[in-house]
Amino acid sequence: LKIPNEPIVAYIEGDGIGREVIPAAIKVVDKAVETAYKGKRRIVWWKLLAGKEALQKVGKLLPEETVKGIAEVKVALKGPMETPIGTGHRSINVALRKMFDLYANIRPIKYYGVPTVYPYADKVDLIIFRENTEDVYAGIEWEAYSREAQKLREFLKNEFGIEIREDSGITLKPISKFATQRIVRKAIKWAIEKGRKRVTIMHKGNVMKFTEGAFRNWAFEVAEKEFSEYVSIGKPEEGKILVDDKIADNMLQQIILRPWEYDIIVTPNLNGDYLSDAAAALVGGVGMAAGINVGDYIAIAEPVHGTAPDIAGKGIANPSAAILSAALLLEYLGWVEAAELIRASLRKTIEKGKVTPDLARGEKALSTEEFIQEVIKEIE
Numbered sequence: 001l002k003i004p005n006e007p008i009v010a011y012i013e014g015d016g017i018g019r020e021v022i023p024a025a026i027k028v029v030d031k032a033v034e035t036a037y038k039g040k041r042r043i044v045w046w047k048l049l050a051g052k053e054a055l056q057k058v059g060k061l062l063p064e065e066t067v068k069g070i071a072e073v074k075v076a077l078k079g080p081m082e083t084p085i086g087t088g089h090r091s092i093n094v095a096l097r098k099m100f101d102l103y104a105n106i107r108p109i110k111y112y113g114v115p116t117v118y119p120y121a122d123k124v125d126l127i128i129f130r131e132n133t134e135d136v137y138a139g140i141e142w143e144a145y146s147r148e149a150q151k152l153r154e155f156l157k158n159e160f161g162i163e164i165r166e167d168s169g170i171t172l173k174p175i176s177k178f179a180t181q182r183i184v185r186k187a188i189k190w191a192i193e194k195g196r197k198r199v200t201i202m203h204k205g206n207v208m209k210f211t212e213g214a215f216r217n218w219a220f221e222v223a224e225k226e227f228s229e230y231v232s233i234g235k236p237e238e239g240k241i242l243v244d245d246k247i248a249d250n251m252l253q254q255i256i257l258r259p260w261e262y263d264i265i266v267t268p269n270l271n272g273d274y275l276s277d278a279a280a281a282l283v284g285g286v287g288m289a290a291g292i293n294v295g296d297y298i299a300i301a302e303p304v305h306g307t308a309p310d311i312a313g314k315g316i317a318n319p320s321a322a323i324l325s326a327a328l329l330l331e332y333l334g335w336v337e338a339a340e341l342i343r344a345s346l347r348k349t350i351e352k353g354k355v356t357p358d359l360a361r362g363e364k365a366l367s368t369e370e371f372i373q374e375v376i377k378e379i380e
């Protein structure tokens with residue numbers, strides 16, 4: 001696929017600090033692209049609406065024009081959006097991921113020189129592949145006492161003799177062979193292309209045998225059937241990528257105790273959610289954690305963090321996660337030079353102690369705008 005020199009990329013600011021960090025990331029990207037390609041390439045940004053801003057302006061949280069727009073340009077940068085807990089609308093983020101079948105949520109966790117109490121931070125270089133369409137995120141759930149929950153309870157009792165208390169909410173956790181194998185395939189291909197050494201399947205298959213346990217088995221199956229030339233399963237072999245597995249609770253412990261032993265981690269949706277935030281904490285917290293949601297045709301990059309209502313509107317949010325997410329998008333477009341320039345400049349800025357308040361440990365903290373001006377100076 002030939003990428004034009006002036007591709008259109010959609011962006012959605014989202015809610016809360018999204019409205020601060022996304023415009024900041026765009027300024028940094030523009031400078032990096034201009035510098036890396038000496039003005040010969042540029043991104044044409046197209047603003048689309050979703051979340052509260054969309055509700056105010058066009059009366060819908062996720063307008064059709066936004067969906068059509070993303071489908072048309074195929075690449076987007078997105079800020080976080082608020083999702084109410086317990087009631088209200090379902091997550092717009094989840095809706096977008098499902099709508100465009102963005103089945104792989106790829107989240108690199110790397111150290112950028114952030115002041116930290118964690119002694120092994122500079123050894124952390126993980127890439128999390130979180131399955132993005134299934135598991136408890138499929139959104140199949142019923143409220144306690146609802147008619148549907150009641151019917152399901154009766155069915156389970158009559159058919160299988162299974163008793164569930166009447167005051168229980170019920171969620172289903174579908175995990176399919178199809179969805180498992182396509183994300184594992186993507187992770188192994190990534191490992192081969194980028195020269196990574198290990199792909200670890202994280203699961204809770206000891207408890208949920210037919211969902212998480214099956215995830216593990218289907219993962220090994222695809223590794224063995226389709227990549228036997230490149231991988232070795234279960235035990236290390238010279239010149240091959242090790243594909244192995246870890247139970248989820250142990251995996252969380254392992255990435256803290258021995259992060260340098262791990263490389264790519266593939267996991268179902270919910271595990272991936274927990275793992276990403278925990279892993280992000282090792283390198284400075286969610287303000288540093290980038291992500292990109294990828295399907296077969298469309299990609300939406302977005303920071304891992306949420307709308308941060310506690311600091312929204314103050315102009316002090318850390319834009320690094322949004323900037324690094326935009327770098328992933330550039331890499332997706334094949335503009336690796338600009339992506340690398342961004343990462344190197346961000347690292348230099350942070351190493352000089354120029355950071356936003358979430359990362360400051362004694363040094364004077366910068367505002368979002370002051371911080372990106374420092375990054376832009378490094379790029380120049």
Ligand code: NAD
Pocket residue numbers: 017021079080081082083084093286287302303304305306307308309310311316317318319320321358
């Ligand atoms: P959060 O990530 O918004 O905030 C957690 C903590 O981290 C807060 O103290 C916040 O100030 C801090 N933080 C987060 N990002 C930061 C940044 N860039 N710079 C500095 N500090 C930062 O998580 P939450 O409070 O659990 O969620 C708030 C809202 O965001 C909820 O409505 C939730 O549903 C939504 N959310 C959306 C997404 C998404 O759109 N992809 C992801 C997670 C949460």
